[in-house]
Amino acid sequence: MVTFVEASAKSRRTPGVIPLHGEDGFAGMRKAGALTAKALDILTEFVEPGVPTSKLDQIAYEFARDNNAIPATLFYKGYRHSICTSINHVVCHGIPDERGLREGDIVNIDLTLIVDGWYGDSSRMYPVGEISRKAERLIEVTYESLAAGLAAAKPGNTTGDIGAAIQAVAEGERMSVVRDFVGHGVGRLFHDEPNILHFGTPGTGVPLKPGMIFTIEPMINLGKPHVKILSDGWTAVTRDRTLSSQCEHSIGITETGNEVFTLSPGGLFNPLAARAA
Numbered sequence: 688m689v690t691f692v693e694a695s696a697k698s699r700r701t702p703g704v705i706p707l708h709g710e711d712g713f714a715g716m717r718k719a720g721a722l723t724a725k726a727l728d729i730l731t732e733f734v735e736p737g738v739p740t741s742k743l744d745q746i747a748y749e750f751a752r753d754n755n756a757i758p759a760t761l762f763y764k765g766y767r768h769s770i771c772t773s774i775n776h777v778v779c780h781g782i783p784d785e786r787g788l789r790e791g792d793i794v795n796i797d798l799t800l801i802v803d804g805w806y807g808d809s810s811r812m813y814p815v816g817e818i819s820r821k822a823e824r825l826i827e828v829t830y831e832s833l834a835a836g837l838a839a840a841k842p843g844n845t846t847g848d849i850g851a852a853i854q855a856v857a858e859g860e861r862m863s864v865v866r867d868f869v870g871h872g873v874g875r876l877f878h879d880e881p882n883i884l885h886f887g888t889p890g891t892g893v894p895l896k897p898g899m900i901f902t903i904e905p906m907i908n909l910g911k912p913h914v915k916i917l918s919d920g921w922t923a924v925t926r927d928r929t930l931s932s933q934c935e936h937s938i939g940i941t942e943t944g945n946e947v948f949t950l951s952p953g954g955l956f957n958p959l960a961a962r963a964a
Contacts, residue, residue, distance in 0.1 A: 720948025850887030
């Protein structure tokens with residue numbers, strides 16, 4: 688059973704209880720989402736062969752500090768970094784370290800900045816130098832799947848419509864959708880109701896209503912959808928060691944469709960496409 692409540696009446700995640708935000712919530716998310724997107728834009732020029740992901744993490748931390756924001760992942764459940772950097776077959780939650788990026792790598796950078804108590808959550812795929820055609824196509828399909836999910840995110844539809852749209856794009860290209868991780872409600876909480884599955888059946892799941900705020904963040908694999916968690920307790924990788932890709936926006940459902948809070952100010956949400964333009 689699903690219950691919708693005014694966002695101001697909810698201070699913690701409660702299963703099945705979905706907050707509906709007013710204009711103040713949308714305004715807060717615009718500000719947080721815009722700053723997160725700006726930070727990810729800045730990182731674009733630093734993603735090059737030889738650059739360690741720890742440097743990218745430091746840049747993100749310093750940007751947050753200089754803009755009166757807090758990286759949401761820093762010390763979250765013991766995590767000690769401001770971003771997640773997921774390279775090649777890493778699906779999500781990759782940990783920054785001192786190893787340099789290599790020519791041909793693909794890397795997802797996931798960043799959430801807290802601005803005035805609001806969480807702006809987004810991630811993008813960055814090519815490192817020249818990448819293979821199969822890596823390019825994986826990234827293209829990932830962004831196409833997110834676009835399909837966004838198109839389905841409107842009043843009158845359901846969360847199942849979002850998942851089904853994403854799944855149709857990915858599987859139509861003989862790729863797979865990761866089942867183990869999902870999108871989620873966001874706002875004044877990092878993770879809230881509802882969960883947004885990136886696969887599903889049209890017409891099922893939670894009805895979409897104006898005021899809902901959540902992420903859509905499909906993870907698409909070149910091979911099978913199965914993942915495993917490494918011994919560090921964070922890093923998720925594909926079991927078959929094939930490439931994985933992810934992109935993410937934070938959005939709010941409006942009366943007529945949705946508003947994306949994490950749009951790139953520089954048109955760099957897909958750095959691969961921006962580089963080719």
